[in-house]
Amino acid sequence: MKLFQVRKGQFVYYNNELHRVYSVKPMYKQSVHLMRLRDLSQHLSSAAEVEKYQPKELDSFIFNKNMYTLSKDRKAEEGDFILITNPNPDYLDHYSLNEIEVVAAVENKGVITNRSNGIRHNEYLLMVPGRHDQSNPIEYRDIQNIDESTLNDQLNVINDMLPTIGDVYRKNDSDTVIEAMVVGIKGNSIFLGCEIELPHEELMNTEKWEFLYNLLDK
Numbered sequence: 467m468k469l470f471q472v473r474k475g476q477f478v479y480y481n482n483e484l485h486r487v488y489s490v491k492p493m494y495k496q497s498v499h500l501m502r503l504r505d506l507s508q509h510l511s512s513a514a515e516v517e518k519y520q521p522k523e524l525d526s527f528i529f530n531k532n533m534y535t536l537s538k539d540r541k542a543e544e545g546d547f548i549l550i551t552n553p554n555p556d557y558l559d560h561y562s563l564n565e566i567e568v569v570a571a572v573e574n575k576g577v578i579t580n581r582s583n584g585i586r587h588n589e590y591l592l593m594v595p596g597r598h599d600q601s602n603p604i605e606y607r608d609i610q611n612i613d614e615s616t617l618n619d620q621l622n623v624i625n626d627m628l629p630t631i632g633d634v635y636r637k638n639d640s641d642t643v644i645e646a647m648v649v650g651i652k653g654n655s656i657f658l659g660c661e662i663e664l665p666h667e668e669l670m671n672t673e674k675w676e677f678l679y680n681l682l683d684k
Contacts, residue, residue, distance in 0.1 A: 469513040472498055475553075475563030478516040479607040480509060484527055485516070486564055504528040504605065517607060521551060521564065523591060526601035529566065532672045534593040535601045542569045542577050545638055545673075547593035550585060559583045566593070595672035629656055629669055632681040639674050647681065 467478075469492060476487045480500055488508075489499035496510035504527075526535040534547065542548050546569045553563050560583060561567065567579035576586040597603070629635075629648050635658070637644035650657035654666050669675050 467513045467516055467518060469497060471518070472513050472516065473563070475565065477519045477521055477564055479519060480511050480516045482607050484519065484605055484607075485509065487516075504531070506530050519604065519607075521549060521591070521604070522602075524598060524601050525604045526597045527604050529593070531677045532595065532670075533597050534595060534672075535598040536591040537594045537598075538591065539594075540592065541587055542572065542590065542592050544569055544572060548577070548579070548585070548590040549593055550590050552589045554586065554589055556584065559585075561585065629666070630680065634678045634681065635669065635675045636678055637674065638672070638676050645678065 469490070472478075472487060472490050474487055474490060478485055478487060478498075478500070480502075483502055483504070485500040485502050487498060488501050491497050491499065494510075496512055498511045498513055498516055500509045500511060500516070501507070502509060521536060523536055523538050526533065528534075529547070536549060547566055548569060550561055550563065550565045550567065553561055553565075555561055561579075561581070567581055567583065567585070569577045570580045570582075571578040573584075576584055576589070578584055629651065631648055631651070633648045635646060635648070637646075644660065646658035646660045646662055648656060649659050655663055656666055656669050657663050
């Protein structure tokens, strides 16, 4: 891409992986500042190194170690993640293209997010947990022609999605706020710091638990 074509919020491929542009600073050689969606890590690149992608319904990708499929099948509900694909903010709202926010309340014409933004129903795509059978995976630009390095990247993605000691999770299906750290793993059982033991599948269910961070990243 040319530098003048790069805009904040665009989804782009960099090093074959899906990123979001969070800043463009023309005065620097590496002028495009990126966030890799699968782990929220930050990267720098030039405009020539990125390729734009427009997300659409039934695309699926990894966001912060969790898998989601974009959908229009229903309106968002409280606790859902949404991807803002058609932003039209009022003067009191502060959101832009392809921002990902969590729904805090639902109204007739739209939703209120955890960042106090009012977003109309026609401005977003719902991020449904999991990968739909008919979805289009977009984590990689060249998914049909996977070379050895890309295959290793995919294995790393899978490993990143598995819980490790020090991971902190928040319980989503509880009236009280519960945040707990993984303190032990034995087979398929995960042990959390609040004397909680649960199967791996339950912890990976994004409707019940949400990964926040690992203590080593702090």
